[in-house]
Amino acid sequence: MDLFSSPAFVEEVRAKEIVLRAYQVDAVNQLRRSAATGARRLILAAPTGSGKTEIGAHMIQLNQKKLSTAWFIVDRVTLVDQTSQRFFSYGIDHGIIQGGNRLTDYSKPVQIVSAQTLARRSIRKLPDLIIVDEAHCEYQSVLDLIEEAGSARVVGLTATPFTSGMADHWDGIVNVTTVNKLIAEGYLVPLKIKACVSPDMKGAKKKFNGEYEEEEAGQRGITIVGDVVHTWISQTRAMFGGPVKTIVFSPSVAHGAELCRQFADAGFNFQQISYLDKSDTERDAKIREFRKPDSSIDGLVSCAVLTKGFDVPDVLCGISCRPYAKSFSSHVQEMGRVMRSSLDTGKTFGLWLDHSGNCISFADDTAWLYEYGVDSLSDAQKKDSEPREPTEKAKKKHFCGQCGMQIEPMAVSCAACGWERPNSNTIQVVQGELVDFEVSAKTSFQPRKGLRAECLSDPKSIWNAALAYCMSNTRKGEDAARKWAYGIWAGIYPSSKLPYGLFDVSCRPNDVAPDAWNLIDREVRRFRKGSKSARSAA
Template identity: 50%
Template structure:
């Protein structure tokens, strides 16, 4: 007989409860298509589980849409943990139960399957993906409330399908609260941009990235060995992002030659079961797999919180969202986890660091601004590299401080030193060497300029520095014989107190 495990209590953090209330406020004002924007670790799935539980309690029909089989299973497990009854709409699944109030749906299966009721609530996970058939499906039910979940609402055109956005909490605050680990980032050897071709979408082509990346596979392995021993004393659980299956295969072979077990998961896997078995093994605390090499399958929604190292080998030209989704895979907190590393062999840090740090600090902003972030082609520039890459260790700077070695960039004073010749000031040469363009008549009589200056200082001095102070008859060449004239010697400070 199996032991009964009571469901976990579903308790929202304060900022999550605030976000839910903001969504409800929008719905009450007639905004029925809203994005819930929250970075890795903010608890999007927990917020979604709360909404689904409330829908079930009210008898509403609610759909949770995902685009990966792994995410179907992951979401279903989360709902089971909280005791939320649900069915699964995905292939031939033993949990097909369409009359349950809550359904976890693969978007691919949903497009070709009928359900017994029209949905009252549709939650679309990773809504920045914008699958055409999913958007068309949601449009068929205009009366349904739609909630999109994403950490990166940066895809062009999102404003056409969503009317508003609620930002949950910034990554910086999540790091401060201990819900996320800020990774220590190193900029390592990567292909030159000149080696990378551009596809019709304006991104770097996977084929060119693979061909260029294969040339530095040895550097990727060597850097990983060095950094794992330096920071963790040996191998640590790692995920690698690769542009193609061929490149991933080369990486696995190179790690194997060095004595480490790296396994590839990709869209070319022979079966979902094969991929799932590798992922299940990788999730074990004592896994026999040192690392997973992902080609297009673990970028988003993949949660193995005890992963300590991420390696970026797939370069992006525009997609800030893909870069941030990848680096988010190593940022989740876990008991005993105090550090995470990100090794950049793609050049993405040099292209995206400033945008990424802005989002970490300030959130995604409003939707009209956010949806343009994936449309801009970034370049690797010397000025950006100087801002974000530590000249001492190759780590990444946050402001003036390197997050890897602690080196601090010297503060610039703003004073520019120019080599020159120091010489005495000679008023007698003033008329000759006056700045070109000055035409005042007084410059032809330098002695009168000197006298005028002395008289002005005396008139505006405090006290009775001159016995004749205030007497207009003293305003002459004989006013203070002790004051040296220009012809006497070069200028030197005089003890007369001047204000």
């Protein structure tokens, strides 16, 4: 029997339609307005869990009413079936362009296409609409297709448009919504993050792209596997009353195998899936079992295969064991796997156990992204270009050295236990002790003691105001104005660094509020007065 003639399938399709949320409707309208100005290749930037696939499916349905053709390109073979099931549930008839797939049918107006297959095949009939999932994973075959299909409208979907070169390959960006808004609206859940013991990566070998070499990261990580298992047992018991469905991100196959072995010794079923799996059938069977509400698998250990597009909403815990030197995008994608809401389970938060140091290395950048999203491709692509490392300064900024609870960056003492920050530049760090960490722009970007203006709660607007002020009050050119603005901003937020890429962001003078302008003006006058007093004393 044909799949579309099955009574069960027809009933399911009739019962389900795509009902867009308000911000999704606004995103589609923004895409239309941008396309009307002549932009053909547009990035739709939206956090994990915001419903990017639903937006794409909705656009395809609109496209079908015009009797046009559409391709939805996925960057991993494992996502073909997942996307196909979603399309079937919405009643979108489609074929699949993937080697040996039983649904291959080039006559269908809608095709789900594997990027890997696209690189191996030459297809003459090109679509009118191209939607590229996980568009930050740029494949030359996809870029060539976009170039060849010169009249097609192209939309790239991604939560992390940070790949170098994207500004050259796309005409613009639509920022759909932010993580913090999705949490406030109940579409995502917040993370309770624990910064745990992590391996020492000083001097570790790096690959040509600046990331840590996987096998060496794995070997260093193996030394703390016992801590990983012990921490998971104790923290899931404390947070949830016992073991919960978990995803582990591992740096190497050997590291993942050792994790599975030690979890098994402790009485828990953790299964590894990796890019070296010889059998897709075996991997798919593990994933299908893991998706079940009553799965016999306690956790999946992923080595470079579940970072993106993996949707199991009832996952309650994530464990980060893969340290990143530069890849902010990978860090964000991994955390997103645990932030999806799950109404069926009453999920109110996700637990994130960080054994990599990534939550400290990328703390300020994460807080900024969650609050503001992405402004422009030219700025965003710098997020993955500079190396970061977890430092004692970052630990001192975010964590209490006594009880391990989060502490406000500018606070003298901990509100939970009364511990006072030491006067020296060091911090007490207890091996293996857990510390709480909150991803928030309000806690990460604290103004200098004594500053109380309401506008200070929006550090992004303060940077824009500083830019506008300096550009309008200097004759030395834009570069000098930006350096001056950075000095002002750093004086206002002395414990924070300007997030990567923001230094070069375009100035928006029309968006400067009077109170922000006045604040910058007072800061400049204060500095000049201080400099004048110092010269007089000399």
